[in-house]
Amino acid sequence: MGSANGLDASELFEGQALLYMNMFGFLQTMSLKWAMQQGIADIIYNHGKPITFTELVTTLQIPPAKTSLVKRLMRFLGHNGIFAIAGEEEEDHEAYDLTPASKLLISKAAHAGRSDPCLAPIIRMSADPLLINKFHQLGEFLSGDVETLYEVAYGKPVWGFLKDNPEYQSIFNEAMASDSQLVHLALKNCSSVFEGLDTLVDVGGGTGTTARSICEAFPKLKIVVYDLPQVVGNLSGSNNLSFVGGDMFKSIPEADAVLLKWVLHDWSDEVCIQILKNCKDSVSRNGNRGKVIIMDIIINEKEDTQVMTQTKLCMDLIMMGINGKERTGKEWKHLIKEAGFKDYKIFPFFGFRSLIEVYP
Structure with missing residues (x-):
């Protein structure tokens, strides 16, 4: 095989795959946010056993034209260890089960008053668009004199931002409380x-x-x-x-x-x-x-x-x-x-x- 930059083709392709994986890393956050918003962990938990693909899309009330998109999202989440996948994919017989990670997404309501920990609030905070957007200012922050990234993005340090935005103070408090469980x-x-x-x-x-x-x-x-x-x-x-x-x-x-x-x-x-x-x-x-x-x-x-x-x-x-x-x-x-x-x-x-x- 050919070579470039002092590397053979296989090394270059491996490097390309690594770059692309990091480039698209945000999709892990967004897919996890989708699963949390849809309550998929609750759905599987309440089902009492692994839920089939057909049962899941029916419960989610997904339009027929988009059911294949759900399968692709669940495949991605399964590959990343959020859900477990079993069954025959080709015949739409695959089923989804909980993993240690997705068990931490089961809501308090689904647990019916039990004190099992739920990390959904901290995911909700971490996936919030406003709080994510500040990282678009990394270049300006690192090359400038402003002390924190929050000040570059929002004009004030994080604690001032939370004080002036009670809704985010509440999101922050809930996130920290969920972690403390x-x-x-x-x-x-x-x-x-x-x-x-x-x-x-x-x-x-x-x-x-x-x-x-x-x-x-x-x-x-x-x-x-x-x-x-x-x-x-x-x-x-x-x-x-x-x-x-x-x-x-x-x-x-x-x-x-x-x-x-x-x-x-x-x-x-x-x-x-x-x-x-x-x-x-x-x-x-x-x-x-x-x-x-x-x-x-x-x-x-x-x-x-x-x-x-x-x-x-x-x-x-x-x-x-x-x-x-x-x-x-x-x-x-x-x-x-x-x-x-x-x-x-x-x-x-x-x-x-x-x-x-x-x-x-």
């Missing part, structure tokens, strides 16, 4: 982290989904969810859960431990160091020797699977848009040391996140 599953594997604590402050805890999971697992632990006044102002707590509005950049309420779940990746190193110093002050008052509990991503390309690394690196680019970042173990060590902490432990927690215990 999975914490409950992971608590069983790290109960020792919370044992022996009397008080905990969940900094940036949003609407309290994570805190409620911890309260359920550790009913004697008193937890304060500490977030911006506009986030927690209308929320009510319980006997061992309360909500307090404030500014983590100024001070953090005193406690045995401070929890930072998916908070520090929002900020630059300099800002993170200041937040950690405030956490250190919170758990060190009155001679207390508490700790800080960080739930966040640690990039580890050498040990992680390709899918796990790809997820983490995608998250890093998302954070780039708000002047945040996902960090390697070495970068976490730098933050912890610069904030004045003496010791820490890192261990896997759940999914693509790890848990870091930090001690003054």
Whole structure:
């Protein structure tokens, strides 16, 4: 075969396929959004068994002229692991079943009150056209002096944008709450982290989904969810859960431990160091020797699977848009040391996140 650019034809064609796959990557998001909007996971779940192609298009009320398009979308989603496909495609006997990924799209309504996690809200946020469009400004952002991609696209930082757009603040809060549902599953594997604590402050805890999971697992632990006044102002707590509005950049309420779940990746190193110093002050008052509990991503390309690394690196680019970042173990060590902490432990927690215990 011929050659060009110092490569033989097979290498060039492989390169072409890789470029095209990345070029059309947005179709993964859009197809997933379509499946979520149509409630396909709910349809299969309520069906009680794999649903045939004919049954699916009938339930979706797809016009006959477009049923073949649904088959192509489902083939794409199946190839990407969202649904499982079985049966004979040629005779329209193929059937679709749920996978671990699509089981996370089953709505609360379909689960009939059960507390199974549903990640549809975070997909809804990530696929929102306005929030996606900012990445069209990457070139202008990277070559200019404006600090964040949000400011280039919308004229203000992300937190200002959310404050001025209550509908997106609501979308954001629902997305973060849906993600926090999975914490409950992971608590069983790290109960020792919370044992022996009397008080905990969940900094940036949003609407309290994570805190409620911890309260359920550790009913004697008193937890304060500490977030911006506009986030927690209308929320009510319980006997061992309360909500307090404030500014983590100024001070953090005193406690045995401070929890930072998916908070520090929002900020630059300099800002993170200041937040950690405030956490250190919170758990060190009155001679207390508490700790800080960080739930966040640690990039580890050498040990992680390709899918796990790809997820983490995608998250890093998302954070780039708000002047945040996902960090390697070495970068976490730098933050912890610069904030004045003496010791820490890192261990896997759940999914693509790890848990870091930090001690003054």
